[in-house]
Amino acid sequence: MSISVRDRVREMKLISPVAAGAGEKVRNEALRLAAEALKKHRPEIFEANREDLERARESGISPAVMKRLRFNEHKLTDCLAGIESLIALENPTGRVTLHRQLDEGLILKRVTVPIGVIGIIFEARPDALVQISCLCIKSGNCAVLKGGRETASTNRVLFDLIAAAAVQAGLPANCLMQVSAHSEIDELLECDDCVDLLIPRGSNAFVRYIMDHTKIPVMGHSDGVCHTYVDRAADFDQAISILIDAKTQYTAACNATETLLVHREIAGAFLPEAAKALARAGVKLRGTEEAARILAKAAPALPDAAQTGKEKVRAQDKSPAARILPEDIMGEGDFSAEYLDLVLSVKLVDSVEEAAAHINRFGSHHTDCIVTQDDEAADRFLTLVDSAGVYRNCSTRFADGFRYGFGAEVGISTGKLHARGPVGLDGLVTYKYLLEGSGQIVGDYAAGRRQFHFQEL
């Protein structure tokens, strides 16, 4: 590999308009051929994956991570189903979103087009490579792909099959490219004149690193500090059910709730009940001194010397207590913690306004929920909370492209520009203005010899 990443990306940039110009038929054919090739060459894919797993085992990778690295018949079936549904999705490009006559014979159209060259850096999961490259093919984009090194062998085989299918269908050679060395990421970050968009996936620290080290626009999110606010007009059972789901259904997800805010008026009644349910679900509580006091009053801590048998058993089975321990008292500045674990921050507030202000200040503008039966309170919350997703009476875990009905998800954006929240194929397109005239010049309009007659078509 003697050609630098920069030179390869520059070449990709030059051919990207050709790739963008390939029609829907060519792109869907590329996807069909890719599915066919994956099916046909499964033995090579599985063999390469065995090599990756072998290396991973030797380096002592945990069984949980090993599961993500594995690419077997089951994962292949999922991938093929994903490609099928992608083929069935509406073409995201070529949509006319504005069609206006400016004057007789002067017609303006705004049409969706591929963004161009997209760099995607993703976690070590072979199915992610298939999903991402197919999303780029479907949307007419060229893509630079960098997957996790733990699945390098599998990635190589998968990539070669998909890239060959793209070319066979009629897309330009080099419309997909894979970089594999970690050092090549830094090279890629320098290519701000050739790469139109970067989508990093992975740990917070990694995404933050990418955002801090490139001038290329970055789409995605680093933190996911989501809140559930239980209003004074909440239905307690509903609130507890939502809270348990939002915290525990999948703790490692960015849309899991990390902080519980409770209206002060109902805290005495609600908190102890919620704490018991959370403790049963294995959730450890942290929080303000005030929250700790309320819980301590409801379930007083016994002096160590006088622990009952029951308390001893609980200490043994390590299930969390339905209260906040002294070492878990939080200060004001601690509330931007993202646990991604069975831990929850708790704080009381006096109003919807205070809840919203806390969320805007300490949250990550991802997804936040109010539980309330009060329409007026809900409206104020939905207005005041400055997040990609603002929910009422349902779990923050719904923040997801599939659950929103987008069919395919590129990622979730906490930025406010271009795409916000779960991003589907729409996030991979931009638009251009096409203006067709018959010799019109601006001088005529400036001099008043002609006038604009705007008319939607």
Place this chain on the structure above:
Amino acid sequence: MSISVRDRVREMKLISPVAAGAGEKVRNEALRLAAEALKKHRPEIFEANREDLERARESGISPAVMKRLRFNEHKLTDCLAGIESLIALENPTGRVTLHRQLDEGLILKRVTVPIGVIGIIFEARPDALVQISCLCIKSGNCAVLKGGRETASTNRVLFDLIAAAAVQAGLPANCLMQVSAHSEIDELLECDDCVDLLIPRGSNAFVRYIMDHTKIPVMGHSDGVCHTYVDRAADFDQAISILIDAKTQYTAACNATETLLVHREIAGAFLPEAAKALARAGVKLRGTEEAARILAKAAPALPDAAQTGKEKVRAQDKSPAARILPEDIMGEGDFSAEYLDLVLSVKLVDSVEEAAAHINRFGSHHTDCIVTQDDEAADRFLTLVDSAGVYRNCSTRFADGFRYGFGAEVGISTGKLHARGPVGLDGLVTYKYLLEGSGQIVGDYAAGRRQFHFQEL
């Protein structure tokens, strides 16, 4: 002014959701009151402007620039008309762009909302301050404004009147803020955790500096290297008329054509004719050796010693020659020149594809035009050219929010994300997803106890 820009912007960030929540009525009322105040306090405004003009005159500013600094009855009338039409424009926020039932009682809406805090750095033109602050009020955004120092006194009066009107109408105090020292720009550029979007206007070098020195997303453009490509199937008269308008109607504009590309097959016939018309319009030509040869053949240069009387007259009146002088021969690398003057680069190409490749490589992805009667060639050009505006048979000078019928223009973006091309009020909003449920949890869907039933509402 002892409070730092950072502290003031942080406070603005915290109140921005409140400003965003103010309804259309409050915002339009703020605009109405602002117009009233400007009308009522015209003597103070004009007096402040006289101070600015006095200072400018003393520092020897050119009459052309002086004209831009002036704020008189005529400019005020224009400003008031602008505010009137802004009030009449549809509210850009609160529009529901997706309304979907995910399952019974679980309703997803995507609603447009203000971006939040926008920093705008603009040229020394008092009317720009009025226009920009009013656009931000109309779109529900908070704004940090930095105008050119040459109009500091006028800006101060205008700003105070508009900010007071906003508060009087019910918008939060501090929803508008003005910074005036140049050093405060650098402070502002550091506020990437509080400012959601920066819009710099002004010289290329200035915009480039902003883009290179902040992590805040920047909307705008530095260069405007626009092309007019005359295809082999062009109508010559139409091509020349378009070319003259695109080059000369307003040379300082970013959408003025800087490069003429001509299909090689027609160059011998077209170029000399075009060159004559361009010379008459005062345009000096630069270009490739090949273009120079064609023009020299059509109007041979006479040896210096044997200049005719006519040639002498031409040299005297300094109108450009209809040919390319030896010192104006261009090399490959020279074609990204932006003249903003009566100068035009000329190059021949073999095809639409070569024209598009040249434009994508040397252009600034702003606005580019093909002149042709050939529908198929036009289609290929519109597809292959990767610019915000791609035109057929009309002047590149049409790239403008007012001419597109947007009513008001924030600027023109050559970036591909968020907003591209001329940006109206739509460019000042983003969206959020609102999800209203009745206790739904993700666990039920994950376990198959409930299914999504996507249905557009």
